[in-house]
Amino acid sequence: MKEPLVEVEKVTFSYNGEIVLEEVNLELFAGDFCALIGPNGSGKSTLLKIIVGLLKPQQGRVRLFGKEIENFHEWWRIGYVPQKVTSLVDPVLPLTVAETVGLGLQGKPKSHGFSKKEVILSALERVGLADKADKLLRELSGGQQQRVFLARALVGQPQILLLDEPTTGVDFTAQERFYELLGRLNREGLTILIVTHDIAVVDRHVKQVACLNRKLVFHGKHEDFCKNPEVCGLIPGPHHLIGHLH
Ligand SMILES: Nc1ncnc2c1ncn2[C@@H]1O[C@H](COP(=O)(O)OP(=O)(O)OP(=O)(O)O)[C@@H](O)[C@H]1O
Numbered sequence: 341m342k343e344p345l346v347e348v349e350k351v352t353f354s355y356n357g358e359i360v361l362e363e364v365n366l367e368l369f370a371g372d373f374c375a376l377i378g379p380n381g382s383g384k385s386t387l388l389k390i391i392v393g394l395l396k397p398q399q400g401r402v403r404l405f406g407k408e409i410e411n412f413h414e415w416w417r418i419g420y421v422p423q424k425v426t427s428l429v430d431p432v433l434p435l436t437v438a439e440t441v442g443l444g445l446q447g448k449p450k451s452h453g454f455s456k457k458e459v460i461l462s463a464l465e466r467v468g469l470a471d472k473a474d475k476l477l478r479e480l481s482g483g484q485q486q487r488v489f490l491a492r493a494l495v496g497q498p499q500i501l502l503l504d505e506p507t508t509g510v511d512f513t514a515q516e517r518f519y520e521l522l523g524r525l526n527r528e529g530l531t532i533l534i535v536t537h538d539i540a541v542v543d544r545h546v547k548q549v550a551c552l553n554r555k556l557v558f559h560g561k562h563e564d565f566c567k568n569p570e571v572c573g574l575i576p577g578p579h580h581l582i583g584h585l586h
Pocket residue numbers: 355356360378379380381382383384385386387
């Protein structure tokens with residue numbers, strides 16, 4: 341039987357005694373492209389932070405690549421783009437695009453036969469920004485900065501990519517381009533879990549939907565999510581208007 345790459349089992353998490361995740365189970369398998377959706381404050385970012393080990397649940401367990409998270413050390417196998425990452429772009433700090441991407445190599449064993457510069461350029465090529473390597477990060481547009489942070493998450497050549505609302509604040513064309521890029525990466529074999537509110541965009545790009553509302557209320561194909569008025573009603577959006585295009 342296929343083993344999940346990510347296994348969240350009965351995870352319960354609270355901030356200062358207030359429960360935000362309750363007995364959440366979620367499995368991600370190789371090749372999945374799953375949107376994690378849910379109302380504001382339903383625990384989506386918290387769940388991602390638990391999966392990448394930034395927060396520890398009070399109850400339940402997380403397994404990554406078959407290992408208990410406490411014994412998992414190969415963090416380069418998981419790329420993570422946190423929420424509002426572009427707002428961290430320092431308007432003064434003269435960090436170049438290549439230097440920003442290079443930060444994603446920390447803790448990764450050296451790639452045999454390739455210099456650090458080649459590895460960075462290759463990640464920038466994947467996101468279509470190789471020509472911007474020497475530019476200052478702060479000089480790029482919001483959409484381009486998003487792609488730089490995607491390159492930073494990809495530079496360690498992860499097998500899983502976790503993204504937390506990566507297209508917030510960028511225009512529709514840049515969003516579409518970003519999702520098309522994610523679709524291509526997924527077809528190339530990357531497993532993706534993305535937190536998003538862009539339901540219309542989700543319709544066209546992802547393979548599965550997981551819906552959180554403190555508990556995991558749905559996990560399956562998007563078309564089945566739309567057939568379930570109770571959970572579908574949690575998410576404002578044009579589900580009923582847009583057909584599933586896969
Ligand atoms: N560091 C924190 N300390 C205390 N409470 C927090 C903290 N971070 C988040 N919360 C609370 O936990 C709940 C879940 O937050 P979380 O950010 O995981 O939700 P979300 O589904 O990602 O929300 P959104 O869609 O608005 O980004 C919210 O009620 C939030 O206010």
